[in-house]
Amino acid sequence: MKRSRIKGFLIDLDESARIAAEQLREHKVRSLLTALGVIIGVWAVVLIGLGINGLDSVFQNSLKILGSDHYYVQKFPWRDPGDKMREYVNRRDIKESYADEINDAIAESPQSLLQLAVPVYRFRRGISRNDISVSDIEVSASWAEYAYITTASIAHGRFFTKEEEMGGQKLVILGSGLASALFPEEDNWGTAVGKEIKIDRIDFRVIAVLEQQGSFLGVGEND
Numbered sequence: 001m002k003r004s005r006i007k008g009f010l011i012d013l014d015e016s017a018r019i020a021a022e023q024l025r026e027h028k029v030r031s032l033l034t035a036l037g038v039i040i041g042v043w044a045v046v047l048i049g050l051g052i053n054g055l056d057s058v059f060q061n062s063l064k065i066l067g068s069d070h071y072y073v074q075k076f077p078w079r080d081p082g083d084k085m086r087e088y089v090n091r092r093d094i095k096e097s098y099a100d101e102i103n104d105a106i107a108e109s110p111q112s113l114l115q116l117a118v119p120v121y122r123f124r125r126g127i128s129r130n131d132i133s134v135s136d137i138e139v140s141a142s143w144a145e146y147a148y149i150t151t152a153s154i155a156h157g158r159f160f161t162k163e164e165e166m167g168g169q170k171l172v173i174l175g176s177g178l179a180s181a182l183f184p185e186e187d188n189w190g191t192a193v194g195k196e197i198k199i200d201r202i203d204f205r206v207i208a209v210l211e212q213q214g215s216f217l218g219v220g221e222n223d
Helices: 002-026 028-066 082-087 096-108 146-147 162-166 178-183
Strands: 119-129 130-144 153-155 171-174 196-199 200-212
Touching: 119 178, 130 178, 146 162, 171 178, 171 196, 178 200
Parallel strands: 171 200
Antiparallel strands: 119 130, 119 196, 153 200, 196 200
């Protein structure tokens, strides 16, 4: 009984293969198009999966720039305010003393989830070195404690100290893109450390160059 079943199965399999071969010979174009459609469909699914994984990677890397445990407070929104611009302009300015008050409150509340408040002033200025100049560069000014909250890593040099901040020393840390623009002849941006640049015609000494950060969600450069 078992042998007869196997024999019947082999006969059916041979017959199916023969019919399939005949169909392929008689309908070559249709068979080719069917096979091509299956191949395209499979590759489309594969490419979509790769695209989704790529977008997820870009999104995760972009979020790292912001910091996973950071809370931002500022006068203007990151998005275009549109018709509400006047509303944001009329908001009161955020003062440095607010950070002091928050830090005092944190010190008085050991159980607080907040750890540190650091003010950051951002503005756009022209920056130059010798006969090289770049315009409309975003400049950030902050306390020495900014080193504890920034997600950027220093590739060369060091962060400035509290003593240097209190002494009002004119020190600057460059993004990798700006370092490349100001020191195009250098193979290693670490050689920029210790050299002088000008921000609005005021001399600053370079003490560090940051590692490349890239853009946030593919928009804008942070270097």
